[in-house]
Amino acid sequence: MPITQSAKKAIRGSLRKKAFNDARKKAMKEIIKKIEKVVKKDKNEAMKMLSGAFAAIDKAAKKGVIKKNNAANKKSRLSRLVK
Numbered sequence: 001m002p003i004t005q006s007a008k009k010a011i012r013g014s015l016r017k018k019a020f021n022d023a024r025k026k027a028m029k030e031i032i033k034k035i036e037k038v039v040k041k042d043k044n045e046a047m048k049m050l051s052g053a054f055a056a057i058d059k060a061a062k063k064g065v066i067k068k069n070n071a072a073n074k075k076s077r078l079s080r081l082v083k
Contacts, residue, residue, distance in 0.1 A: 021065045028056040028066075032078065039082055046082045053078055 002008045031053045039046040054075055061071035 021063070024056075024060050024063060024065050028053075028060045031056050032074065035078060036081065043082060050078065050082055 002011055031049070035046050035049050035053055038049065057066075057071045057074050060066045061068050066074075
C-alpha cells in the first residue's frame with residue numbers, strides 16, 4: 001500500500017486512467033466483433049460500419065491504449081475482411 005501522499009494520489013490517477021483506457025479498448029473490440037459478425041451476412045452494411053471502427057482504433061492508438069502498428073494491423077485486417 002502507498003504510504004506517502006503523492007503515492008496515494010498517483011494510485012488514484014492511475015485507476016482513473018485505467019478506467020478510461022479500458023472503456024476505449026472495450027469500445028474498439030466491440031465494434032470490431034460487430035463488423036466480423038455482420039460481414040458474414042451483409043458486406044455493404046459492414047462497409048458502412050468500417051469508418052466507425054477505424055475511428056475507434058485510431059482513437060485508441062492516439063491515446064496510447066494500443067500501439068501504432070497494432071492499430072495499423074487491425075485496420076488492415078478489417079478492411080481485407082470486408083472487401
